[in-house]
Amino acid sequence: MSDTTGKVITCTAAIAWEAAKPLTLETVEVAPPKAHEVRIKILYTGLCHTDAYTLSGQDPEGLFPCILGHEGGGIVESIGEGVTDVKVGDHVIPLYTAECKECVYCKSGKSNLCIKVRATQGKGVMPDGTSRFKCKGKDIFHFMGCSTFSQYTVVADVSVVTVNPKAALEKVCLLGCGITTAWGAVTKLPGVEGSTVGVFGCGCIGLGVLNGAKFKKAARIVAIDTNPNKKEWAVKFGATEFVNPTELPEGKKIQDHLVEITDGGFDFTFDCTGNVHVMRAALESSHRGWGVSTIIGVAAAGQEISTRPFQLVTGRTWRGTAFGGIKGRTELPGLVEDYLEGKMKVDEYVTHERGLKDIVAGFDDMHKGNCIRCVVDMSQV
Ligand SMILES: NC(=O)C1=CN([C@@H]2O[C@H](COP(=O)(O)OP(=O)(O)OC[C@H]3O[C@@H](n4cnc5c(N)ncnc54)[C@H](OP(=O)(O)O)[C@@H]3O)[C@@H](O)[C@H]2O)C=CC1
Ligand SMILES: N[C@@H](CCC(=O)N[C@@H](CSC=O)C(=O)NCC(=O)O)C(=O)O
Ligand SMILES: [Zn+2]
């Protein structure tokens, strides 16, 4: 038991007061965890494009004021009644995709989209319908069930997993979203060994897919990105070729080019951009008869995908994935072991490091072509 157990903790958090305004550092009060809740001292958090997306006001589920952040690593400070799977002092990763192990999704064996806390999570509150955060006397909304941009946060017990303390939290915090999403999206697909894979977009997500495809021994792995500087990154993470769509002859569609160079299309393609036109190109460059195209990117509110239905009639499959299909409490500890055993890259994604006091600059970093992931040290205020 720590000496803060059962007490309100006063600490610093980055608050999103309203859409499209920079985060501001504030003193917040974090209430103790209620039954089946866990209070975590967040040590590090990655910045994900989805945080920026919600801050922009484009996310239909965006609520303000809130504490964003969902790619964190920390240590359990205290637990509420009935919590059995984590204990004080554990190194943990909050999970924006919960795993209750009891709901119809968890029991289906077909999906990681646990439903237990999803409705309240989307409303920015804990499962009992209230917030654990207060600032200037106002309740502050939670975000994605994680709110890792606070030095202390409270999450549901189904939304957190203990990981091996040998893994540096300043690195494996990134397994809270980007890397895990990408890795799961490709490694969970049957048939990748010996196949051809096309990856659109070489940010953290695309690089993770490239790395996973290489791990699964895909035969040909083509990275597609409009930023020429991404070629070197793509090759480092496993691409066997790089194609820059801006270098094609005028009027030539990227999907037509890719179908030509792959003799009919890829076995597997992945959208890692969030651009609906790229999603279409990814589908249409998958192979007639059996190509499987996976959407990972998050498109802005109001955007829709389109293609000729004939593309599907002729045997292509269009699918998507959240958190890479990974069941966090069951599978994330194993991914941390894979990292420790050198099977999966993690350190290599960290291009920028900032203190919490500079989190706004970290958001600026994210929009630069040379940033794969920025990790924020929550102790630096
Ligand atoms: N489904 C899920 O569970 C998750 C989804 N996401 C989403 O995944 C997406 C990707 O994230 P992340 O990797 O961090 O993003 P990045 O912005 O870092 O990477 C995207 C890459 O795609 C490039 N790009 C832009 N336009 C094109 C184009 N027309 N053709 C090919 N490449 C292009 C970008 O180049 P440039 O930099 O020059 O623009 C950049 O290199 C985001 O939408 C994010 O919200 C993230 C986590 C989980
Ligand atoms: N809230 C948005 C959609 C945002 C979204 O698609 N989130 C992804 C994770 S992106 C991580 O960085 C996701 O897992 N979605 C599934 C879910 O249940 O949230 C909207 O309402 O459109
Ligand atoms: Zn994310």
Ligand SMILES: [Zn+2]
């Ligand atoms: Zn469940």
